[in-house]
Amino acid sequence: MEHNQTIQQKIKEDNAKVFALLSHYLNHAPDLITQEEMDEIVQSGVSHEYAFAVLLAAAFGLDIVDNADDKQLFNHYFKSMLHKLEAEEYYKNAYYSQIKIPAIQIGTSELKYEQYKPFEGFVCNDIVRTEEGRQIPQIGFFDTAFRFPAILENNRIWMTITPNEIETMKEPVEQAFGNVLTYGLGLGYYAYMVSEKENVTSVTVVESNKHVIDLFRQYVLPQFKHGHKIHIVQADAFEYAEEQMGKGKYDFVFTDLWHDVSDGMDMYLQMKQYEKQCPGTVFTYWIEKSILCYL
DSSP: OHHHHHHHHHHHHHHHHHHHHHHHHHHHOTTOSOHHHHHHHHTTTOOHHHHHHHHHHHHTTOOTTTOHHHHHHHHHTGGGTEEEOOHHHHHTSHHHHHOOOOOEEETTEEEEEEEEOTTOOEEEEEEEEOTTOOEEEEEEEOSSOEEEEEEEETTEEEEEOOHHHHHHTHHHHHHOOEEEEEEOOTTSHHHHHHHTOTTEEEEEEEEOOHHHHHHIIIIIGGGOTTGGGEEEEESOHHHHHHHTGGGSOOSEEEEOOOSSHHHHHHHHHHHHGGGGGOTTOEEEETTHHHHHHHO
């Protein structure tokens, strides 16, 4: 029993260490790994993922050759944490290939394309939790520059459609049916993907930001093949959930109101409380698996 507790404590410490290292990297220097460094290591016959892992471990100050703890951390996390993604696979996505984003500004909101540099790291999927309790973040990178649509608010990236959104919304897109309610509009990725489904009758989108709604209505929605299914309500999500959701006879609800896990946990717990108003409705939440890892 005591031995198991010691192991679990070590795993918790490992999880915390990896999250802290990655958080600093992603927030302060996501483009620190260069093409030249990658080429030098890949020439020796290893995969791009392994080369990226070795360079990242070195940047974190880990000694994966002589230090047993660092080597173990590398083997447990880094080998299944990093993924080289193919730009062309994402550019084939229905939204990417059908919807064109113009460079437009309304008020403090700006619509434009941003890009990842070659070998810039970014979160690309939900955290994977292993049977023993390790929580392994999923970090992606491209070997070319990669363009993605974004909304900036006061010159800061506010909403995006990146591989992370595409991967983490696959399940709630596949599961959606009937009359769908979604909290959070963004650039309309979720609304577009579910409106394309024959078994989806309507998509009600609750969004509080008028600038975002105006940008979407004017420049994005006209490109939707099934735009007639989309109904936008300008309202606070929690007020709508409390006062209106139960009246709407929704079959499926998807909530996407947060940027990441850190600002999502409280909102997730708050929104969960409103489920009881609609006992026959299916509720899903963006990056729920990652949020549950933290909780």
